[in-house]
């Protein structure tokens with residue numbers, strides 16, 4: 001039982017992008033190294049953050065762990081199980097929540113969650129009570145519970161996506177930007193819920209974000225990733241300790257990122 005919740009050893013993922021949309025002229029391929037020699041280990045019950053700018057490889061990392069993509073090389077283990085060779089076992093241990101979650105748009109949050117609960121084989125009576133509780137705790141207004149998804153705001157839809165991730169009690173929860181696009185109050189609702197779930201259900205949480213305040217407040221440890229490489233990995237306090245106090249001000253994760261990479265985290269993605 002001493003296996004870490006998640007272990008990545010020298011993981012590499014390369015995408016080949018075809019240039020041009022016309023097949024006849026698409027012979028030249030450009031390779032994108034999305035992840036390059038990524039190693040990390042997440043302990044049980046840890047909230048671990050992956051912080052990086054657009055295109056740095058965060059979603060790729062989540063998709064590899066959730067067996068949606070295959071690594072080109074390296075090894076990924078979830079509670080000691082190899083994601084490639086023991087895919088079915090790993091799938092039972094994880095849930096992934098992403099901002100681009102798919103729903104039946106004409107159906108309400110409760111109908112969508114009931115569908116998911118049935119799919120997971122959950123006992124319906126308990127599942128119904130639990131899904132109402134999660135939605136309330138995430139701060140979804142009760143009148144939205146029965147409205148068609150397509151009539152809800154993007155933030156509300158995102159809360160339903162988060163709720164779906166918490167329907168079952170997975171041992172490893174993968175949250176790809178769970179709070180992106182939410183207003184500050186909603187962000188706090190989701191963050192509080194993530195903490196509570198960890199406490200109540202013994203869950204381990206891997207989340208990606210480009211919100212430094214969120215990473216600082218929520219995560220036990222943070223890996224800062226840039227261009228597919230981990231450039232620093234430590235506790236929020238440890239990371240900030242890497243940067244000197246300037247003008248009497250305590251360092252922020254923003255200043256850590258700037259110091260390590262030479263560019264700010266929220267810089268617009270540069271198209272080369």
Ligand SMILES: Nc1ncnc2c1ncn2[C@@H]1O[C@H](COP(=O)(O)OP(=O)(O)OP(=O)(O)O)[C@@H](O)[C@H]1O
Nearest residue numbers: 015016017032034053054055056057058059060061
């Ligand atoms: N299916 C794919 N095919 C080709 N290239 C891809 C694919 N998925 C990701 N990439 C490329 O890999 C790199 C990393 O993408 P990824 O989605 O992991 O970044 P990210 O850190 O999640 O960014 P964001 O903050 O915008 O969500 C990018 O250059 C992206 O264009």
Ligand SMILES: [Mg+2]
Nearest residue numbers: 058059060176
């Ligand atoms: Mg992403």
